[in-house]
Amino acid sequence: MRPRISPAHQVYKLLQRPFPLPPASSCPSTRAFVLHHAKAHRPQLHLRNCVGCGTVRRPLTTTSNPASPSLAPKSLLTFAVVAALSFALSVYIRSERNSISHGDMAAPESETNGQTSVAVDDAELLDLLGDPSKINPARPGTLTAEQEVILREFWVLAARAFGIVDQELLDVLNDPTSGVPNENVALDGSKRKKARALFSRKKKEGEADSLSKPDSHTSEPVEKATNDVSKLSIEDDKHGMTKQFKEALTKYSSADLRTAFWDMTKHDHPDALLLRFLRARKWDSQAALVMAVSALHWRLAEGKVDVEIMKEGEEGAQRWAQSEDPDVKGEGEDFLEQLRLGKSFIVGADKVGRPICLIRTRLHHAGDQSESSLERYTIYTIETARMMLRPPVDTAALVFDMTGFSLANMDYAPVKFMIKCFEANYPESLGVVLIHKAPWIFSSVFSIIKGWLDPVVASKIHFTKNVEDLEEFIPKSRIIQELGGDNKFEWKYREGIPGENDKMKDTETAERLKKRREEIVSSFEETTFEWVLKSTLLSRGVTTQGDEKIDEAAIEKIKRKRHTIAKELRDNYWELDPYIRARSVYDRLGWFPKGPEAGQLIKEDVTQVKLNESSEEET
Structure with missing residues (x-):
């Protein structure tokens, strides 16, 4: 014909x-x-x-x-x-x-x-x-069709790194014509050339498939399960993410990386976490994988975020301050000194509900604290602010109060560390940066700092001179009186309460909740594989799989199921939280939610009451 x-x-x-x-x-x-x-x-x-x-x-x-x-x-x-x-x-x-x-x-x-x-x-x-x-915000539940395709690609790549790729899904992805009617015949009747498999490489003769699902009782090196991604890199890599990515693949097992990812997820939607990396890498799923694994490597090897900083918290710092080891003692004292000074603290939310971290630059002097304690305090503050985020809010606001600033307060090392945190390890977490009342001597300093910034981050910086300028971003009722606002809150550190971390001693309950979390995680992964598999088959014109019908309605049902499981994962985290994270000053102030409901910092009326109450009690 x-x-x-x-x-x-x-x-x-x-x-x-x-x-x-x-x-x-x-x-x-x-x-x-x-x-x-x-x-x-x-x-x-x-x-x-x-x-x-x-x-x-x-x-x-x-x-x-x-x-x-x-x-x-x-x-x-x-x-x-x-x-x-x-x-x-x-x-x-x-x-x-x-x-x-x-x-x-x-x-x-x-x-x-x-x-x-x-x-x-x-x-x-x-x-x-x-x-x-x-412009679409590109968040869970609001993704375009194309964004969903790239997110599915990212999940497959991440699953390869974690060693959990489903074999049925693997077979379909490795054969682009799988399930397509008359797959060997093109539309014009000629013999079709076999297309290259998605995310695949040419295998040497006799080489076994490197991406089979690992035995659940083994912990094989991730490089054995990710031959297709181990050579990936990032072109514009000023933070050395490619190097950390390759180190992670050789240093940690696939199980280690998988655990680190779900520890990092906490109460967040798993898709939301991956989407941060995708947006940061301009929707390049392979570059996003390099960035994500690099961030996991940093959390495990350098930051020790979940196993030390957040787990030990302020109580750990108080214990270190009593140590006979001068180095350990100094770390604990430096950490607590920054908290008690109020060098930086979280207070209220801006007009769009972003938690505000106020940094009082006049209280910092280079050499007062060790570089490691400054980094620990920075990570602690970022992680604490991150736990206050609730959808649709997923970024924070930084306010640098430059009142009384002099060159004696300038310290480039912590600034560089903060930049790396937001650009490499906490991508898409910074909503706005306000530099308030900067003196003229800061202009030369900022010209140096701006050269280190990614253009996207630099575009979020705004200079404010008075409270009227601040009101463009923050309601006056939420601006503390120290900055000319109406909020009566004054920072005064609340010391730890004896017994506030007793739940962390209940290892039996902690293990039960962790086991339940692993079940939820496995369910989410399996449902994600089903979503990727059936979406891929449907895109190839396949409308049935065994006795199951594949259509848009079936795909939507799977997507709703994933969101339901993500909610279970969030609820489980808040049950588990007091057993794995030491209480902070913000827990003692009552600013953390008691469960998965919206954080109090997001609600203006509750925020104002809480801030005023805490101020009156302290004064």
Whole structure:
């Protein structure tokens, strides 16, 4: 049977090659075809995710190519014919083609038989060009179709690093034609060339598959389970994340990395944690994996976040301060001194509900505390603020109070450490930075600091001179009187209460809750594999798997199930929290929730009452 000539190819023939064009199969939609090829050389309208350009999954960028021949028709008559035919064919195509979901990212939305289809509407093109009012926040539950595809890719890569890839899913991903009807025959009847498997590499003859699911009782080195990802790297890598990534693959087992990931998740939605790394790496799933594993390596080897800093907490610092070892004693005393001074503390929330960390720079003097104690205190504050976050709020606000600042207060080492924390280990956690009442001598200091900052982080910095400037970001009722606001709160450290950490001695209950958490984690992982598997099969046109029907409704049901399990994971964490984390001054102030409900810092009325009550009690 003679194959039907696509509408796009008819336009191609009509124009008689006045400019280079890709094969018609690259642009099955005439509308996308005309939008792309009729405007390809206009700087503001070059849609680079068209397969015809040889570029896939790239954001919309401005591109000009003056050397290319003009795309305008040779005569007005030709132009009129092309316009009329394009309109008629676009109506025809809309009546025949299946609807395609579109996101806010310039990337292909669906894949069929190994070919990518792209369809763009005029309104969506405007969105892609940067209409800020329609930018999707890219959070769990609000992802576009394309973002979901990349998130699924990231989960597969992460599962490889954790050594938990499901074998059935692995078989499907390694064979892009798996489950597709007539998979060896192309649409034109010719023999199909086998496509390269997703995330795969060419295996040497006789080499066994490196990604089989490991035995649950073994703890094999992760490099044996991640041959496909061990050579990944990040191009713009000023923090040495690639090096840490490779060290993690050789130093830690897959089980160690998996445990570190779920420890880092805490009460957060697992998708939300991965999405932080994806957004930070501009939706490059492989670069995001390098960054995520690097962060896990840092938490395990350098930060010792969960096994020491948060577990021991302030009570541990008090115990260290009584040590006979001068180094240990100094670490404990330095940590407690910063808390008692109130060098930095969390107080209230800004207009969008972000917890505010106030840093009083005049109280810092280089050399007063050791570098390690400064880093420990920084990590402790960041982790504490992170535990106050509740959806949809997932970032914090920093306010640097520069009142009384002099060069004697400047210390570059902790500034560099803080920058690395937010850029490499806690990506997408910083919402806004306010530098308040900076003196003129700070301008030269800031010019140096700005050179160290990622442009995205630098764009979040704002200078404020008075309380009116602060009110653009924080309601006056939440600004403490020290900064000219109405909040009467004054920082005074509340010492630990005897017996406040007694639950940490109840190892039996802790183990029971940890066991339950492992069951929930396993359930989430299995449901995630099901989500990836069935979504992949559906994208290939497969509508059944055994006796199960695969359609959009089935996929939505799986997604809802994942969210339900994520809620169970969150609830479980708050039950487990008092058994694995020492109480902090914020627990004693009553600013932490007693369970998974919204944190009190997010509610203005409760925040104000709590802050005022604590202030009156202390004074």
